[in-house]
Amino acid sequence: MMYDNLLNISEAAKLLGVSPSTLRRLEKNGYIEEYGLKVIYTPGGQRRYMTDEIQQLFSNQGFSGQIGFGEKPALLIRDLTIAFTDPHSQLSINVENQIEATKQLVEAAQEHHIPIIFSQTIYQSDHKVSRLWCTKFPSLQILDPQSTWTNLHPELSGYSYDIINPTVYITDIHNEEVNTFLKEKDVDTLILAGATTSGSIRATAVDALQSGYRVMIPKEAVGDRNQSLQNSTLLDLNARYADVISLDKLLKNMKT
The missing domain is CATH 3.40.50.850 (Isochorismatase-like)
Structure with missing residues (x-):
């Protein structure tokens, strides 16, 4: 299913270091401007967030640097x-x-x-x-x-x-x-x-x-x-x- 590759609100909030209620409060018209996140709704009305967008947010905040391969x-x-x-x-x-x-x-x-x-x-x-x-x-x-x-x-x-x-x-x-x-x-x-x-x-x-x-x-x-x-x-x-x-x-x- 297409929603399997998305994060739910609890997972997204945990990774961002905020509460689910904070994400709900910041949401306006299906978008969280402070984090640059689009909110996707399932047919049942549950919120989902794109993994790639949170990955990009991590990169912009100084996370997700590349270690790179060694020699052995x-x-x-x-x-x-x-x-x-x-x-x-x-x-x-x-x-x-x-x-x-x-x-x-x-x-x-x-x-x-x-x-x-x-x-x-x-x-x-x-x-x-x-x-x-x-x-x-x-x-x-x-x-x-x-x-x-x-x-x-x-x-x-x-x-x-x-x-x-x-x-x-x-x-x-x-x-x-x-x-x-x-x-x-x-x-x-x-x-x-x-x-x-x-x-x-x-x-x-x-x-x-x-x-x-x-x-x-x-x-x-x-x-x-x-x-x-x-x-x-x-x-x-x-x-x-x-x-x-x-x-x-x-x-x-x-x-x-």
């Missing part, structure tokens, strides 16, 4: 497993082209000798962090390491990965093996793919930036449980922590 990238794929891609799973994202986009990234990485890490969220009842996260997010209990839910998506299982990282942590940077590997390879740029955009992808992007990595997110290769959440998270990630770019642009950078 690595590809980090998170949770493109059965649990996050099977529509019958309670953890499933809105699957569109993420698998195909990730396959292109993997093949390009292999061609250009770029390291690849595949991380799988697992649940371990004897691990304090895993139990704590599961208290907040009970659906994670299905991610038993021995279950088929944690298996790689069939279209990604035939590739060779430098590291397959079963992890109880939200962020991939919180792993000694991964960190040691990245340092040994002198990696300065992390390309993130997988799920969920508002969860582990976002957390890893923030941690990676704080650890000194340039973070690149090809928007076609990440996913979340609904398009509205996906749009608002990508907008915020691009404004603060990463370069959110097209798959085509990312693939071109991998070749240079």
Whole structure:
């Protein structure tokens, strides 16, 4: 639906740092002059805002600068497993082209000798962090390491990965093996793919930036449980922590 690619009033207000009531108050004749935003109404009368316009507003206010590619990238794929891609799973994202986009990234990485890490969220009842996260997010209990839910998506299982990282942590940077590997390879740029955009992808992007990595997110290769959440998270990630770019642009950078 056409309204899936727009932000609702709560999402737009949160990104702009104001209240929804403020946006309503400032609106005149379907336009918010102070922010340069057009207001779109759904057939049910709900307000929607264009992601591109808020992105431009961020740029004008000094957000959304480009980090740019470094010299030694690595590809980090998170949770493109059965649990996050099977529509019958309670953890499933809105699957569109993420698998195909990730396959292109993997093949390009292999061609250009770029390291690849595949991380799988697992649940371990004897691990304090895993139990704590599961208290907040009970659906994670299905991610038993021995279950088929944690298996790689069939279209990604035939590739060779430098590291397959079963992890109880939200962020991939919180792993000694991964960190040691990245340092040994002198990696300065992390390309993130997988799920969920508002969860582990976002957390890893923030941690990676704080650890000194340039973070690149090809928007076609990440996913979340609904398009509205996906749009608002990508907008915020691009404004603060990463370069959110097209798959085509990312693939071109991998070749240079």
